[in-house]
Amino acid sequence: MMIIRPVRIEDRATIIELASKTGVGFTSLPLNEERVTQRVERMVNTWHQRAPLEEQGYLFVLEDTETQQVVGISGIEVAIGLDEAWYNYRVGTVVHASKELNVYRNMQALFLSNDHTGFSELCTLFLDPEYRHSQNGYLLSKARFLFMANFQDRFSDKVIAEMRGYSDDEGRSPFWESLGRHFFQMDFAEADHLSGMGKKSFIAELMPKHPMYVEFLTQEAQEVIGKVHPHTEPAAAILNSEGLRYEGCIDIFDAGPTLEAKVEEIRAVRESELWSVKIVTNPQVIPNDGPCFILSNTDYLNYRAVLGNVIFESSEIGIPQALADALQVKPGDVIRAVTLFPEEKA
Incomplete structure (x- = not known):
């Protein structure tokens, strides 16, 4: 893993x-x-x-x-x-113009910023x-x-x-x-x-x-x-x-x-949500063809993140024991989850 x-x-x-x-x-x-x-x-x-x-x-x-x-x-x-x-460098515009001479130049320039x-x-x-x-x-x-x-x-x-x-x-x-x-x-x-x-x-x-x-x-x-x-x-x-x-x-x-x-x-910041962990004892109930999720724990010093498939039940997120071990979490702990790709929906 x-x-x-x-x-x-x-x-x-x-x-x-x-x-x-x-x-x-x-x-x-x-x-x-x-x-x-x-x-x-x-x-x-x-x-x-x-x-x-x-x-x-x-x-x-x-x-x-x-x-x-x-x-x-x-x-x-x-x-x-x-x-x-x-x-x-900020790519900006410098204008050189003279109405009297009917000259107008729009020039790109690099500005140290x-x-x-x-x-x-x-x-x-x-x-x-x-x-x-x-x-x-x-x-x-x-x-x-x-x-x-x-x-x-x-x-x-x-x-x-x-x-x-x-x-x-x-x-x-x-x-x-x-x-x-x-x-x-x-x-x-x-x-x-x-x-x-x-x-x-x-x-x-x-x-x-x-x-x-x-x-x-x-x-x-x-x-x-x-x-x-x-x-x-x-x-x-x-x-x-x-x-x-x-x-x-x-x-x-x-x-x-x-x-x-x-x-x-x-x-991923805007759409990610916190969920309570539930361990799924039968991994076969988690569809392999569903969206892939990025999952992370919320432990500052021992942060962990993985990819995996999940199921949702009410306010809980169901993950297999292997993912729970990788994230170092147990049932009832809170993890953050978001779909890996923007176009996917849970």
């Missing part, structure tokens, strides 16, 4: 192994043992209420209970940009390629929403997700080549590495503060503004289905889109 649980200190080695498979552009999971260790320790401190607001974050792992192997990871940062500036300061952030979503099946990616991504629904007071009322921008098979970013390289004598991969090592603010501070006209970029660079990396398209589609939308903000390095939404308007 596949379960979502909080990260543990002893998961570090497996997380570093996952980091080795991410490739260029995945800045939130750098292949660096010290950085991973610091991140995991910070997450554990958050769960035990030992971290100040600017350091708080949550990291969840997807575990295969048969092999006891961690095969995926996803995270939430509680409030971004409070300890160092959070930068992105800190507008998302204080927002919560969905981040660090990565699934081992060997496990990209059986709806594992959906569980890994959406289980975070049930956690946020359970503990909304621990997050901002708005959430963003930075999507990895386009780069080719050699790790070359057209946007970086057309813009960033003019200000830094380094390859995109090196800038990407520095960003993953926590130096993104330092680099951003050296970027020009005035608006950058999109028309001045190469055609190749213009075409990737707001474009998601092919490997990240499934993750973006999941977030889009839950109500997160591109609102015109992009990453300053690779021009990947930033998706955003109010937490309360995310589909």
Whole structure:
């Protein structure tokens, strides 16, 4: 069975192994043992209420209970940009007009912005390629929403997700080549590495503060503004289905889109409900062709989430013993449930 649980200190080695498979552009999971260790320790401190607001974050792992192997990871940062500036580009419009000369030009421009300061952030979503099946990616991504629904007071009322921008098979970013390289004598991969090592603010501070006209970029660079990396398209589609939308903000390095939404308007948060647990002793009464549900307990320190089929009886939700064991709940305990996909109905 596949379960979502909080990260543990002893998961570090497996997380570093996952980091080795991410490739260029995945800045939130750098292949660096010290950085991973610091991140995991910070997450554990958050769960035990030992971290100040600017350091708080949550990291969840997807575990295969048969092999006891961690095969995926996803995270939430509680409030971004409070300890160092959070930068992105807002794609806006600059108008050049002269009534006397009968000239009117509408031009796209990039404005350096800190507008998302204080927002919560969905981040660090990565699934081992060997496990990209059986709806594992959906569980890994959406289980975070049930956690946020359970503990909304621990997050901002708005959430963003930075999507990895386009780069080719050699790790070359057209946007970086057309813009960033003019200000830094380094390859995109090196800038990407520095960003993953926590130096993104330092680099951003050296970027020009005035608006950058999109028309001045190469055609190749213009075409990737707001474009998601092919490997990240499934993750973006999941977030889009839950109500997160591109609102015109992009990453300053690779021009990947930033998706955003109010937490309360995310589909899995809005539609999920709390139910009292009933153990179904005869699993055959639970239809296998019914909607698949994401189920989570409501235990802050020992959060668990799984996928499964269920039945509803009055105010109770019927689940087999195996799911109850995975969620670490017993009859009468309360769990949260929502259909895996928006179009499904219970």
